[in-house]
């Protein structure tokens with residue numbers, strides 16, 4: 001007889017030995033093992049009795065296949081189990097879009113958006129992937145109209161599935177757009193976690209990242225080509241006193257260096273993460289010449 005706890009313990013040991021990379025939703029072997037078992041079996045993370053549940057041979061077979069895949073092909077767990085958690089909510093996840101992990105979730109859950117002197121009524125999630133940021137914004141800012149935009153038709157398809165999963169309807173639109181090229185509205189708030197990894201770094205990332213769409217990671221010019229284009233064009237799509245929140249991750253050092261004279265506010269996160277800036281429409285206009 002094998003229980004959930006037994007399987008988690010054995011998997012924890014195998015994951016530790018295998019030297020897999022963590023960073024797509026967990027940061028250690030034990031949480032990764034729990035993720036595999038609970039998501040595969042559809043268990044409730046709050047169910048204190050789940051650990052003593054016995055596994056059937058069919059369940060063990062499914063778990064063994066996924067565990068082997070995680071170790072041998074280095075497929076991230078979110079893709080194996082088809083789901084990821086973002087800001088305490090479950091999202092569908094697969095290789096059509098990057099796995100949700102942006103610290104922007106915390107800003108939305110805590111409603112801590114600097115400079116914004118009003119509750120946003122219109123929000124754009126630019127480079128939305130599977131839609132986790134925009135959907136979280138729609139759920140947190142009740143009544144706001146949210147547009148989800150991405151260049152990838154596959155990512156937008158997944159975003160629409162997530163919109164349905166969260167019971168959202170007319171308040172959310174999905175738009176295929178090369179950054180702002182097909183956007184014809186203006187917003188109180190633009191949220192963006194765009195690609196910002198330079199090609200040399202993409203080549204050196206752990207094998208797990210190779211399962212994610214490269215379009216979601218890669219940006220030229222030290223990773224700054226896409227973020228700089230967003231900084232340059234965003235004020236045209238923001239309402240007066242509107243706010244841009246832009247993630248550039250590890251590329252924040254290069255961006256700070258290039259934009260030394262621009263008042264970028266780098267945000268702090270209680271639950272981890274870095275490289276997210278906030279800037280108002282007025283400052284974007286004032287410093288527009290710098291975003292080249």
Ligand SMILES: C[S@@+](CC[C@H](N)C(=O)[O-])C[C@H]1O[C@@H](n2cnc3c(N)ncnc32)[C@H](O)[C@@H]1O
Nearest residue numbers: 100127128129150151152178179193194195216
């Ligand atoms: C880092 S992923 C972020 C996905 C999602 N926002 C998240 O936080 O999980 C970046 C996304 O930007 C999209 N993308 C890349 N180049 C783009 C472009 N020129 N215009 C619009 N979207 C683009 C990719 O398809 C990908 O879905």
